[in-house]
Amino acid sequence: MPKSVRITIDLLKVGHYVSSLDLSWLDTPFLTHRFHIRSMEDIHKLRNAGVLSLFIDPERSTVDKLHEETSSQNQILVSPENTSIDCQEVLPDRIIRSVGEIHRHMVVLFKKFFREARNNDVMIDMSPIKFAMDRVIEVSLNYPEALLLISSLQEEDDEIYFHSVNTMFLAFYLAWKLDKSFDETVIWGLSGLLHDIGKVRIDPYVLHKPGALQPHEWEIIRNHPQWGADIIRRQTSLPPIVSRVAMEHHCRMDDTGYPDHLLFESTEALSKIISVLDIYDALTSDRSYRKGHPLPKALKILVEMSQGKIDPYWVATFIHAVGVYPIGSILEIDEGEVGVVVERTSPGEPDSIGDTFRLAILRDKNKFPTRKAEFRSFSWNPSRKAPVSSSYNHAEWGVDWEIVSDVFQSLTRRKTSC
Ligand SMILES: [Fe+2]
16 A cells, blocks of 8 residues: 555545645644645645645545545645655654755755845745655654754854754753644744844944954944844744844843843843854854864853853753753773764653763774774763863864764664664
């Protein structure tokens, strides 16, 4: 029996399991595109949303003689390669590449969004971005750690676009760790993606200037929160919270942030969260004029900033979510080997500190590349320091991320088969 079958809306019955719609989820009254049809009202809702045909999963449907019913001329059999990316259908060994592909696709979409935002008179079509976000959430549902690994990868080009998409991935990951609803997760992701959209109005010379900025250039930069909020409010139909985050993401507890008129106590919790993620990604990312900090060092800097600049509660929550040695960290252990963190298990209790992480060894004691994958597990807690002597920016050891992806895949494959 085929895994996905396309049928016309006329053939849809109570008991069918819908596996995909041709419309963006924002254009339908359903929060996801994977659900059972429970009543005639569900069918009416789909019709009213303009759905003409849809995919169903015969194996998960509970309609009698489904196969016979759907084998009429109205159905189109779909091979797995031709379906859209589907959490149910993606094999574990494709997770990393799928999330990576969506990341790249999202960067391309965001570039287009950026260009459209330059034209003040145009309402921006959000549907391609929302559709891609839907896929990110679905694909990463079983392996959210893939979001962390992908967001730790580096591209020196197009840093604004990568930074925006990375911030979105981090927001998704944190929302997942905190058990946020699907709707909230989407809002967190959109707020991360669009927090810097106001930079579209900054002269590229100022925006990409590698050296120190002149006072008058800083004044221009300080306008981007207000500009971003204006663009989101006037050129999209997104909820007001998204423009508030754009407005507030540089607000600081000690009044060193901007815009000047904002009070930190009055800002939204989501603005405080996106501030933390924004700074973390900026610290860990390579720039044309400097290399990014190692991930554990960036977390230390966040802790320092939480003493008066950014919200300490959300810094602690973020570190608890990603661990002291986040997935993607490049570490040298006391014995001299160098590896990348590919797996992490936290203790589970919300207030406990410390965790266990697994390192894929990439360089042996003599710093020669290892010939086959080797793993070492370490525990960390405040009373027993992990045997880590240094952490690095990934460029320092020329990490081959293709190999890291393969390692990650083998771990996810093993987990699935357990
Ligand atoms: Fe910003």
